[in-house]
Amino acid sequence: MDMRDREIQPASPLIAPDTNLMVPAEPELLVETPGVIPEAEGPKERKPVSPLRESLRRLRRDKRAMVSLGVIIFMVLLSLLGPFIYQHLGGIYNSPDNGPIPATVYRTFYHQELSHQDELPSAQYWLGTDDLGRDILARLMQGLLVSISVAVLVEVIDITMGILVGVLAGYFGGWIDQVLARLTDIIFAFPGLLFIILLTGIFGTWADTTLSNVPIVGPNGNARLLLVSAALALVSWPLMARLVRGQTLQIKEQQFIEAARTAGSSNLKIIWRHIIPNLFSIVVVAATLDISNTIIGEASISLLGLGVQQPGSSLGLMISEASNAVDTHPWEVLVPSVTLAILVLAFSFLGDGLRDAFDPRTKD
Amino acid sequence: MIQFLIKRLIGLVFVVIGVTFITFIMGYFAPGDPIRTMLGEHFSPLLYAQLRHAYGLDLPWYEQYWNFLVHLAHFDFGYSFKTQGRPVWDILKDGVPVSMELALWALVVYLLIGVPVGIISALKANTWVDTLNMGIMLVLYAMPIFVFCVLVQVLIVFIDQETGAGWPVANWGEPWHYTWTDIQFKLAPVLVFGLAGAAYFARITRTSMLEVMRQDYIRTARAKGLPERAVIYRHALRNALIPLITVTGVTLGFTITGAFLIENIFNIPGIGTITVSSVLDRDYPVIQATTVLLAFGVVMGNLLADIAYTLVDPRIKLE
Numbered sequence: 001m002d003m004r005d006r007e008i009q010p011a012s013p014l015i016a017p018d019t020n021l022m023v024p025a026e027p028e029l030l031v032e033t034p035g036v037i038p039e040a041e042g043p044k045e046r047k048p049v050s051p052l053r054e055s056l057r058r059l060r061r062d063k064r065a066m067v068s069l070g071v072i073i074f075m076v077l078l079s080l081l082g083p084f085i086y087q088h089l090g091g092i093y094n095s096p097d098n099g100p101i102p103a104t105v106y107r108t109f110y111h112q113e114l115s116h117q118d119e120l121p122s123a124q125y126w127l128g129t130d131d132l133g134r135d136i137l138a139r140l141m142q143g144l145l146v147s148i149s150v151a152v153l154v155e156v157i158d159i160t161m162g163i164l165v166g167v168l169a170g171y172f173g174g175w176i177d178q179v180l181a182r183l184t185d186i187i188f189a190f191p192g193l194l195f196i197i198l199l200t201g202i203f204g205t206w207a208d209t210t211l212s213n214v215p216i217v218g219p220n221g222n223a224r225l226l227l228v229s230a231a232l233a234l235v236s237w238p239l240m241a242r243l244v245r246g247q248t249l250q251i252k253e254q255q256f257i258e259a260a261r262t263a264g265s266s267n268l269k270i271i272w273r274h275i276i277p278n279l280f281s282i283v284v285v286a287a288t289l290d291i292s293n294t295i296i297g298e299a300s301i302s303l304l305g306l307g308v309q310q311p312g313s314s315l316g317l318m319i320s321e322a323s324n325a326v327d328t329h330p331w332e333v334l335v336p337s338v339t340l341a342i343l344v345l346a347f348s349f350l351g352d353g354l355r356d357a358f359d360p361r362t363k364d
Numbered sequence: 365m366i367q368f369l370i371k372r373l374i375g376l377v378f379v380v381i382g383v384t385f386i387t388f389i390m391g392y393f394a395p396g397d398p399i400r401t402m403l404g405e406h407f408s409p410l411l412y413a414q415l416r417h418a419y420g421l422d423l424p425w426y427e428q429y430w431n432f433l434v435h436l437a438h439f440d441f442g443y444s445f446k447t448q449g450r451p452v453w454d455i456l457k458d459g460v461p462v463s464m465e466l467a468l469w470a471l472v473v474y475l476l477i478g479v480p481v482g483i484i485s486a487l488k489a490n491t492w493v494d495t496l497n498m499g500i501m502l503v504l505y506a507m508p509i510f511v512f513c514v515l516v517q518v519l520i521v522f523i524d525q526e527t528g529a530g531w532p533v534a535n536w537g538e539p540w541h542y543t544w545t546d547i548q549f550k551l552a553p554v555l556v557f558g559l560a561g562a563a564y565f566a567r568i569t570r571t572s573m574l575e576v577m578r579q580d581y582i583r584t585a586r587a588k589g590l591p592e593r594a595v596i597y598r599h600a601l602r603n604a605l606i607p608l609i610t611v612t613g614v615t616l617g618f619t620i621t622g623a624f625l626i627e628n629i630f631n632i633p634g635i636g637t638i639t640v641s642s643v644l645d646r647d648y649p650v651i652q653a654t655t656v657l658l659a660f661g662v663v664m665g666n667l668l669a670d671i672a673y674t675l676v677d678p679r680i681k682l683e
Contacts, residue, residue, distance in 0.1 A: 182382070185378070185379055185382075186379055186382040186383060191617045191620050191659070192621070193621035193624060194620065194621065194624070194655060194659075195386075197639070197640065197643055198387065198655060201644065201646065201651070202390050202394040202395075202643075202648075203394070203395065205395070205396070206395040206396075299510075300625055303510055303625065303629075304624070304625075304640050305644060316510075319511070319514055323514055323517070326517045326518060326521060326533060327533055330518040333518065334514075334515075337511045337515060338511075340508060340511055341507050341508065341511045344506060344508060345506050345507065348502075348506040349506075
């Protein structure tokens with residue numbers, strides 16, 4: 001993920017670091033609240049629609065974003081339903097090593113069919129097999145599932161923490177604001193990937209033994225994913241909080257907040273009813289763009305051998321295993337690399353599309 | 365300026381303390397006993413106690429942390445856990461020149477490719493040249509760097525098979541030596557790394573250039589009849605390049621994390637490879653040393669960029 005820190009510019013020298021008022025972490029992400037988008041676009045005679053619906057209409061017209069959305073939906077379906085369909089389609093195979101086995105065995109991501117090592121695509125193995133005779137398509141679908149699950153988990157934490165701390169810091173200021181500012185400073189100084197490497201490296205073996213009994217996520221070498229997700233969320237939420245803080249500061253000064261306060265709304269009610277709904281667009285855009293960072297982050301960690309462990313599968317792990325034999329079996333490294341690239345690009349394009357849709361003025 | 369520097373230095377101290385504390389505390393609370401791991405299954409309790417003392421692990425945490433800071437201030441990174449008694453610096457010193465060489469050449473490529481591409485795109489904004497340039501740069505920018513590495517490796521393998529060129533797929537030559545074999549080793553990783561960064565530089569340069577071209581003084585320059593070339597090179601370009609100073613400082617973080625992955629894929633014996641292998645061996649002193657060094661590098665890079673910024677553009681006052 002973290003090579004993408006470059007998009008974020010902490011050191012805007014125009015603003016002294018201590019008074020970082022209104023510095024959005026990502027300048028490109030400065031999305032105005034839907035409420036303040038001027039009615040400049042579109043012919044006047046159309047019936048007035050809500051800003052959200054207007055944005056969605058713009059998004060639907062963005063071909064690149066819609067194709068990306070299609071790709072993402074396809075990948076999600078593939079990772080969730082793909083394995084069942086794929087296993088259902090295969091017949092009994094008479095293995096020289098294991099006797100007759102059904103497709104629910106040989107088309108799993110961990111079954112090693114040693115008589116079928118390093119094969120190219122065939123009717124039995126649609127995307128071929130790896131160096132241990134495992135089905136590449138099955139491993140790919142499992143890897144996608146890992147990428148997407150980690151992304152969802154991280155974004156849930158990221159959004160929750162980001163909104164909670166960001167709104168409090170922006171609305172009330174004070175010590176929460178100070179702590180958040182210091183925290184983001186440290187996060188900026190600390191290359192995120194390095195921090196995640198540290199965390200997963202140090203606590204990895206502990207996670208292997210302790211978390212492997214957790215149902216669903218635990219077995220098959222996936223235990224460290226919880227740790228990886230926690231680490232990824234830990235480095236990403238302060239940036240989200242900073243973004244939310246900047247936006248909150250801006251919304252706080254709007255007249256409708258003043259009106260609500262005059263009408264006697266409590267702080268809690270103002271935050272809940274007026275501030276948080278207006279954060280919707282900025283959070284959605286930032287989270288979508290952050291998903292590609294998260295997916296790259298998990299893949300990088302697994303690539304370095306600190307994430308998913310054997311016999312589990314992850315796109316990063318597949319690349320790292322296959323890259324040792326890139327000169328003899330380039331196919332095996334191409335499949336996960338290209339898939340990962342497509343997935344990540346789809347999320348970036350969708351994020352860009354959302355940003356343009358929610359705030360057409362950022363488009364140059 | 366002085367006031368700004370003092371403020372930044374205070375902030376810097378805070379960040380360095382934060383970073384060292386995080387690294388220290390993670391090593392401190394790490395599960396498992398490093399000395400036991402070092403000694404293996406059978407060991408004498410006396411030797412165990414001696415080693416614990418030698419590594420300072422018998423002290424309370426705040427004394428350990430204080431010692432860690434004092435040693436750091438003297439550029440003493442302590443001793444490795446894995447190879448007993450080997451100084452950490454001894455392990456790092458082979459990797460440092462390799463990583464610095466990789467990063468430096470990558471930076472050269474960032475600037476040499478990224479900046480001209482950005483300028484051309486801005487001058488030909490919204491033509492097919494711009495669309496093509498920015499399309500390529502966007503893909504390079506959004507793609508994970510290691511995927512880019514792997515694709516280039518596959519390409520090299522393909523060319524080797526077709527032509528029998530025997531171009532190396534991985535490894536690194538002698539650091540800072542440039543015979544033909546060294547260049548063959550270094551070219552692919554440097555180009556991959558450089559192009560990935562160039563994509564970012566191109567985007568920033570384009571935006572900055574477009575911004576400058578909209579300014580009043582450009583209109584003035586045109587109005588007084590200057591040739592277009594003078595307008596672009598003397599008036600626009602110089603101002604458009606100012607934000608790149610900050611960006612260069614910021615890319616340090618990217619360069620470091622990128623180096624981790626590139627070194628891993630291309631099998632380059634740099635700091636990244638050393639850090640990852642020491643993480644796998646759980647050799648905390650080495651991990652702590654590299655983390656602190658790299659974080660310090662990033663912070664200093666940002667500070668220098670800020671200072672350079674004020675020197676280049678007198679309009680900017682830092683306070």
